[in-house]
Amino acid sequence: MSELAERFETHDPGEKLVAEKIRCDACPVMCYIAESRTGACDRYGNVGGRIVRMDPLTILDHAAETGAAIVPFAEEGETWDGELVNTGRRFVTAIGAGTTYPDYKPAPFIVSQEVEGVDLVTVVTEGIFSYCGVKVKIDTDRHIGPETATVRAQGEAIGHVTTGEYGSQMLSLGGVHHLTGGSKAEGRATCDAMLALCNRKPVELVIDGGATVIVEAGKPPVIDGKLEQRMRVGCGSATIGMFATQWRGLVDEVVVVDDHITGVVSEHQAGKVLGWQDTGIKIIGRRSTPGRYFKVSEPGLGWGGTSISDPLSILGEWNAKKGARPGMSLLMVSTTGEQFAYYELDDELKPVQKPFPERLRKSVELIEDNCEPALCTVLFVGGAGGSLRAGVTENPVNLTRSVQGLTTYVTVGGAPVYVWPGGGITLMVDVTRVPEGAFGYVPTPALVAPIEFTMRRDDYVRLGGYEGEIRSVDDILAKGGEYLNPRRGTAAPRDNPWPPLAQLRRAAANGAGR
Numbered sequence: 429m430s431e432l433a434e435r436f437e438t439h440d441p442g443e444k445l446v447a448e449k450i451r452c453d454a455c456p457v458m459c460y461i462a463e464s465r466t467g468a469c470d471r472y473g474n475v476g477g478r479i480v481r482m483d484p485l486t487i488l489d490h491a492a493e494t495g496a497a498i499v500p501f502a503e504e505g506e507t508w509d510g511e512l513v514n515t516g517r518r519f520v521t522a523i524g525a526g527t528t529y530p531d532y533k534p535a536p537f538i539v540s541q542e543v544e545g546v547d548l549v550t551v552v553t554e555g556i557f558s559y560c561g562v563k564v565k566i567d568t569d570r571h572i573g574p575e576t577a578t579v580r581a582q583g584e585a586i587g588h589v590t591t592g593e594y595g596s597q598m599l600s601l602g603g604v605h606h607l608t609g610g611s612k613a614e615g616r617a618t619c620d621a622m623l624a625l626c627n628r629k630p631v632e633l634v635i636d637g638g639a640t641v642i643v644e645a646g647k648p649p650v651i652d653g654k655l656e657q658r659m660r661v662g663c664g665s666a667t668i669g670m671f672a673t674q675w676r677g678l679v680d681e682v683v684v685v686d687d688h689i690t691g692v693v694s695e696h697q698a699g700k701v702l703g704w705q706d707t708g709i710k711i712i713g714r715r716s717t718p719g720r721y722f723k724v725s726e727p728g729l730g731w732g733g734t735s736i737s738d739p740l741s742i743l744g745e746w747n748a749k750k751g752a753r754p755g756m757s758l759l760m761v762s763t764t765g766e767q768f769a770y771y772e773l774d775d776e777l778k779p780v781q782k783p784f785p786e787r788l789r790k791s792v793e794l795i796e797d798n799c800e801p802a803l804c805t806v807l808f809v810g811g812a813g814g815s816l817r818a819g820v821t822e823n824p825v826n827l828t829r830s831v832q833g834l835t836t837y838v839t840v841g842g843a844p845v846y847v848w849p850g851g852g853i854t855l856m857v858d859v860t861r862v863p864e865g866a867f868g869y870v871p872t873p874a875l876v877a878p879i880e881f882t883m884r885r886d887d888y889v890r891l892g893g894y895e896g897e898i899r900s901v902d903d904i905l906a907k908g909g910e911y912l913n914p915r916r917g918t919a920a921p922r923d924n925p926w927p928p929l930a931q932l933r934r935a936a937a938n939g940a941g942r
């Protein structure tokens with residue numbers, strides 16, 4: 429008996445059936461499940477002596493080309509007559525469809541549909557992704573941790589901080605090494621965190637040498653207990669470039685404090701073009717090009733993603749020979765406009781903070797207005813391999829070639845995906861475009877994600893598809909499938925294109941439409 433099978437009271441294939449328990453064979457764990465109980469993943473259960481998929485099959489009915497409403501399959505004991513929206517634009521997603529296991533079995537549903545005179549086939553399966561991860565983009569200028577720092581959930585290493593992008597901090601989480609290459613606790617914590625993130629639940633992540641961040645797809649991050657509000661408008665240099673004209677004639681000097689590039693208007697090209705006078709200012713930092721300074725401070729939770737709370741700490745002595753004079757005015761502002769202060773030089777050329785003048789308020793508000801809301805974006809990234817591709821065609825590499833050749837359109841729960849160039853089928857999907865609760869797991873551990881492949885019927889046959897398994901949407905609605913649990917779905921509508929039409933249009937645009 430395998431270790432997992434033992435843990436979940438399961439048995440290896442071929443072993444004798446345990447009294448009144450029946451075996452689920454939808455994944456390698458092979459749980460034996462008692463009446464009215466569910467297996468280790470809670471996705472399958474024993475209902476009346478039959479293994480059923482416990483979540484409802486989700487069928488999309490697209491009310492318009494760009495609007496997708498989720499339509500329930502049917503209440504128990506009913507069949508759905510398709511009249512709820514009645515657009516005829518239905519799409520059987522893989523959510524609740526069940527899994528192809530072992531590899532040679534055809535996918536749970538292979539659905540035919542005629543669209544604009546073309547016979548299309550959609551192959552529908554819930555893929556078990558042992559090789560998968562989550563990329564998190566956190567729109568904030570707060571420093572959350574150094575690059576490559578370990579990210580932990582439940583105290584276990586589940587990923588790392590990767591390269592920050594413009595105004596965003598990025599995390600790379602999961603992957604097969606954390607899922608199965610470490611301890612059991614690490615694998616479980618990784619799987620739990622990825623599952624929650626993909627199903628749009630909040631997850632607390634602790635970064636070694638950095639911040640504690642609560643990440644939830646589609647929501648602002650909470651960093652060290654503080655709900656973030658804004659993503660910066662740009663780096664300090666870009667901010668100077670964008671708003672230099674707003675400050676002209678209102679103030680003698682402007683410094684935009686930023687963790688990456690701090691900008692100084694009198695030295696910056698934007699100021700020079702406008703005829704800005706030298707001010708004799710001295711910035712303590714590494715000068716890059718005129719008016720642009722790197723490393724004015726360590727990164728942190730202070731002004732502009734730096735660690736400073738007093739912006740004057742980045743200024744050196746003012747130089748009278750280079751233009752400094754008593755009474756000179758100075759605006760210091762962060763890249764989000766959240767922090768700002770106004771100073772005037774005294775007789776000894778020391779900046780003294782003064783009440784913030786009304787004349788500058790509009791320009792600071794403009795910086796704030798140009799910021800975007802702080803936000804967490806979660807992308808599921810997975811490599812579709814073995815059982816998944818074999819469930820579509822007897823010759824799996826044909827599916828890969830067909831996806832790469834754009835004759836097959838891939839969706840996750842009806843949501844469009846980005847397929848990476850190169851070998852294999854490595855896809856990314858924004859989890860907020862996937863109906864809620866679409867992701868599951870198996871305790872191997874691995875994530876389960878819905879995946880659909882839509883293509884012309886003749887292409888499907890040509891790539892070695894299971895032609896004898898093709899069924900109409902109506903037949904699926906009327907008769908269900910091997911494991912189908914006909915219960916009501918509850919997911920919310922999403923704005924995704926209707927996959928069959930999207931496939932036809934893309935194929936036509938790429939000259940693949942015939």
Ligand code: SF4
Binds near residue numbers: 455456471473870
């Ligand atoms: S873990 Fe889930 S899918 Fe796998 S055998 Fe058990 S109940 Fe079935």
